[in-house]
Amino acid sequence: MTTGEPAILVRATPALAAVAVAETLVNALVASAAKRGRADLASTGGSTPAAVYRALLAEPLRARLPWDVLHLWVGDDRFVPRGDPDCNLGAIDLVLLPGDARRGLAPAPLDPAHVHAWPIDAALAAGESPAWATARFEETLRTELAADAAGRPVFAAILVGIGSDGHVLSVFPGSAAFDAPGWTTWAPAPTHIAPHLDRVTLTPLALDATPGLVVAAFGAGKAAIVGELLGPGHRDPAARAAAERHLPALRARRAGATWVLDAAAAAGLAVDDPRDLR
Ligand code: 6PG
16 A cells, blocks of 8 residues: 655646656666666656656756666567557667767667567567566566565666556556566556557556656646546545556555656646645
8 A cells, every 4th residue: 555645846848847757767866876886767658758868868967867877677568569659669769779869969878788678579579478578577677676575676766657547557447467466467458548559567566666756747638637646535545545446546646756747737736735846
């Protein structure tokens, strides 16, 4: 059960909000590098990460980020080959590997061997299933990543978006991922939301123990779901735990997480919200 409340940062525009996301991630990654000599970041799909990656590449964050010990994990993906427009590696490949030269940004000093994609290409080549790719990715994660005392994966930071249906990562309303025992699982193609492709994803456990959990929601299209997820109806932790199966992103409403909104997405928050809105 998650308890407490996240910090909520509201910025005027999506561009400023992307910088706030990047700053929050860098703070967590720097802390992890100092403590453990390694900085594991899990990222997600959707439209948000590309702007965040560009903010990481620009000064002053570029100089602060411990690039040499940064490991970038794809938090969830669609069961399509790398290079497919629906593959969540797209923003990583475009912006971070080899660098967004079209915007005048120098190539990222990110070691391509530190980018951890789900082995979907290998699965497709071998005629294997999403479940196979999921099991292989879990093996890699358990070799490389720390676990907390409860056996949950501990990234230094995780960036997630939220869907208009309340999904997070590729954990959709009603998902069996809440009952999955491990760190990864797969889901058949959702019918209610595009793209209609099988998914592989970290389970909700990944959201629990990570110090730098950052939720990014930008645009007027997110105002209603942000208002629902952060609203007074889910203030009670026990009720929140019961509701998360239908609103999976509620799992990220917890102390220690940071939700970053632009003004349009924050329009659904109550004006007298007692929390610290900066
Ligand atoms: C996916 C994503 C998904 C995404 C949200 C928010 O593969 O579809 O992992 O969880 O992050 O739908 O997407 P936006 O950033 O586009 O709002």
